Amino acid sequence: MLKWFEKSSGSDDVVISSRVRLARNIEEYNFPSRLSKEDAGRIIDDVKEAVLNAHEDNSYFHSVDMNNLSSLEKVAMVERHVVSPNFVQTLVPTGLILSEDESISIMINEEDHLRIQSITNGLNLDEALQNAYRIDDLLEEKINYAYDENIGYLTSCPTNVGTGLRASYMIHVPALETTGKLQFILDAIGKFGITVRGIYGEGSKARGSVFQISNQITLGHSEQEIIDNLTSLTKQIVEQERALRNKLLSEKRLQFEDAVYRSYGILAHARIITSKEAMTLLSDIKLGYELGILKSDIKNPINIYGLMTCIQPANLQKKINKELKIDERDIERATYIRNNLPKII
Amino acid sequence: MLKWFEKSSGSDDVVISSRVRLARNIEEYNFPSRLSKEDAGRIIDDVKEAVLNAHEDNSYFHSVDMNNLSSLEKVAMVERHVVSPNFVQTLVPTGLILSEDESISIMINEEDHLRIQSITNGLNLDEALQNAYRIDDLLEEKINYAYDENIGYLTSCPTNVGTGLRASYMIHVPALETTGKLQFILDAIGKFGITVRGIYGEGSKARGSVFQISNQITLGHSEQEIIDNLTSLTKQIVEQERALRNKLLSEKRLQFEDAVYRSYGILAHARIITSKEAMTLLSDIKLGYELGILKSDIKNPINIYGLMTCIQPANLQKKINKELKIDERDIERATYIRNNLPKII
Numbered sequence: 001m002l003k004w005f006e007k008s009s010g011s012d013d014v015v016i017s018s019r020v021r022l023a024r025n026i027e028e029y030n031f032p033s034r035l036s037k038e039d040a041g042r043i044i045d046d047v048k049e050a051v052l053n054a055h056e057d058n059s060y061f062h063s064v065d066m067n068n069l070s071s072l073e074k075v076a077m078v079e080r081h082v083v084s085p086n087f088v089q090t091l092v093p094t095g096l097i098l099s100e101d102e103s104i105s106i107m108i109n110e111e112d113h114l115r116i117q118s119i120t121n122g123l124n125l126d127e128a129l130q131n132a133y134r135i136d137d138l139l140e141e142k143i144n145y146a147y148d149e150n151i152g153y154l155t156s157c158p159t160n161v162g163t164g165l166r167a168s169y170m171i172h173v174p175a176l177e178t179t180g181k182l183q184f185i186l187d188a189i190g191k192f193g194i195t196v197r198g199i200y201g202e203g204s205k206a207r208g209s210v211f212q213i214s215n216q217i218t219l220g221h222s223e224q225e226i227i228d229n230l231t232s233l234t235k236q237i238v239e240q241e242r243a244l245r246n247k248l249l250s251e252k253r254l255q256f257e258d259a260v261y262r263s264y265g266i267l268a269h270a271r272i273i274t275s276k277e278a279m280t281l282l283s284d285i286k287l288g289y290e291l292g293i294l295k296s297d298i299k300n301p302i303n304i305y306g307l308m309t310c311i312q313p314a315n316l317q318k319k320i321n322k323e324l325k326i327d328e329r330d331i332e333r334a335t336y337i338r339n340n341l342p343k344i345i
Numbered sequence: 346m347l348k349w350f351e352k353s354s355g356s357d358d359v360v361i362s363s364r365v366r367l368a369r370n371i372e373e374y375n376f377p378s379r380l381s382k383e384d385a386g387r388i389i390d391d392v393k394e395a396v397l398n399a400h401e402d403n404s405y406f407h408s409v410d411m412n413n414l415s416s417l418e419k420v421a422m423v424e425r426h427v428v429s430p431n432f433v434q435t436l437v438p439t440g441l442i443l444s445e446d447e448s449i450s451i452m453i454n455e456e457d458h459l460r461i462q463s464i465t466n467g468l469n470l471d472e473a474l475q476n477a478y479r480i481d482d483l484l485e486e487k488i489n490y491a492y493d494e495n496i497g498y499l500t501s502c503p504t505n506v507g508t509g510l511r512a513s514y515m516i517h518v519p520a521l522e523t524t525g526k527l528q529f530i531l532d533a534i535g536k537f538g539i540t541v542r543g544i545y546g547e548g549s550k551a552r553g554s555v556f557q558i559s560n561q562i563t564l565g566h567s568e569q570e571i572i573d574n575l576t577s578l579t580k581q582i583v584e585q586e587r588a589l590r591n592k593l594l595s596e597k598r599l600q601f602e603d604a605v606y607r608s609y610g611i612l613a614h615a616r617i618i619t620s621k622e623a624m625t626l627l628s629d630i631k632l633g634y635e636l637g638i639l640k641s642d643i644k645n646p647i648n649i650y651g652l653m654t655c656i657q658p659a660n661l662q663k664k665i666n667k668e669l670k671i672d673e674r675d676i677e678r679a680t681y682i683r684n685n686l687p688k689i690i
Contacts, residue, residue, distance in 0.1 A: 268610055269609055271602045
């Protein structure tokens with residue numbers, strides 16, 4: 001079964017994906033930072049039973065034994081946004097429940113007892129939230145959430161208290177970034193309780209002009225208000241990105257085409273390539289496909305974001321089933337890209 | 346009929362072509378700097394008759410009326426090394442006799458009354474000299490050369506007196522150039538009366554790692570000595586270039602391949618390209634073909650030097666039959682290269 005990011009349907013020209021994450025804790029247990037190994041194990045068992053047995057399709061969810069995973073496989077999951085970087089480093093026993101297409105994941109004993117995550121392609125936070133709610137409801141039938149009538153859901157870190165909701169869009173904004181206009185937007189939207197980070201979360205650098213835009217405030221607003229606020233601001237960014245793309249295209253079409261085709265030419269022929277350079281070039285051709293400069297046949301729809309994910313260091317090694325040193329990776333990455341780059345017509 | 350530089354046979358991995366030029370003057374006339382229009386016309390007529398009627402194949406040589414040529418066509422001839430830059434600027438009436446494949450040209454009333462030039466592919470100065478001698482002999486039957494028993498052929502500029510011979514090799518030395526070793530060689534060979542210049546002669550910059558290496562001394566040595574001396578030094582440069590290529594290939598094969606393929610990828614996809622950048626990238630792929638990194642089918646043998654010539658500003662405009670502004674040229678050059686770049690297999 002294809003992973004959500006390998007499907008090409010649903011994504012749009014700017015918004016790659018929508019993601020929600022609900023933080024939940026169980027009343028009877030200490031927060032994970034003070035959780036005993038035994039209690040951690042009990043939580044894992046309870047959650048697994050609640051989810052795996054309840055879902056109508058038994059094969060849709062499966063439990064991943066994190067202890068059995070190599071560190072390579074764990075990092076690959078982080079690169080695919082299936083789990084958080086913290087999750088693979090924590091000392092408390094952890095559990096993970098994952099849907100087949102990896103669009104839904106439930107981290108057990110991360111910073112909170114439960115982190116329910118749901119991802120969809122394109123601009124579709126409402127669907128992502130509904131999918132997360134279904135899991136949330138399922139669990140609530142079997143588990144007593146730590147919940148306060150006045151405050152809402154209680155969480156390890158006060159920044160998550162209330163709704164426990166973090167909603168985010170993954171956006172591709174090459175025109176805003178290369179013209180330097182993104183910085184102005186970032187400065188402005190901070191006031192609205194919205195933050196923008198690189199593709200791999202807090203402290204990570206943006207690569208390939210891919211950014212995550214998400215809410216910082218979880219308390220004092222309803223889930224719908226949070227999502228509507230984030231969506232409204234994101235739509236404004238999308239409109240600005242589109243306007244700028246059209247401006248560049250109408251004013252400097254040929255220079256634009258030249259840059260896109262050169263990036264394609266390098267990706268299609270390079271023998272050594274770092275992930276940083278590959279992300280930049282893939283960003284160029286993603287834009288090229290979206291603006292109709294590059295064309296591919298319909299049978300082979302373009303999913304450059306999927307390629308961006310597969311060439312990350314750990315996923316690359318998983319894809320070719322080989323542990324590699326850094327310089328070997330740059331060689332295999334170039335080969336992988338050559339073999340998987342959509343042909344242009 | 347193909348021009349000499351469009352043929353792929355005969356060229357080798359380092360030496361692109363061999364060229365000789367004989368400077369001759371006619372006893373009865375003033376040197377061109379003091380030549381009357383009438384006398385200039387007489388010389389043109391005499392030389393045309395001597396060459397055009399004498400050659401066994403009537404169609405092999407033809408006379409070019411320089412007055413009827415556009416400045417674009419004149420510059421295109423300079424780019425193809427058919428005539429010298431001076432020749433198209435001179436005020437005296439000039440004449441030009443050209444062989445079909447442009448391997449032999451006779452400039453009439455350049456700096457001297459006669460400049461007989463012969464070019465061959467690859468390292469083959471002996472053949473080039475023999476071809477020039479045949480024309481020289483043909484003319485000598487009908488014309489009294491200005492000749493002094495002690496000094497030799499008399500010429501306008503004292504640097505050509507004696508043999509009147511300038512011999513040169515066109516060499517492609519990317520490994521020597523990019524490693525900075527070429528400069529040491531240039532410093533050393535000056536002592537031997539040898540000079541190295543860019544692809545378009547005195548004062549021109551090297552482009553695409555193509556250089557001309559030629560004798561400076563025309564007096565006090567026989568033609569054969571001049572040629573042997575130049576050939577011996579050129580062979581040493583060739584050996585150094587080859588050794589360095591092999592060293593780079595054995596020590597950094599993959600980096601080398603990567604650079605070659607990237608250059609190919611850009612040439613095969615760019616939409617705008619200057620002649621300077623194109624020369625650099627074509628130099629890379631020329632090296633790539635010579636070292637067997639890039640391969641093409643045998644039916645379509647590689648002649649990158651031919652492509653280097655065709656993308657020069659004036660020749661490009663001639664090829665596509667359109668006068669172009671500079672920025673239009675960069676676009677048409679990219680198109681021309683895409684259409685004429687050998688496919689790799």
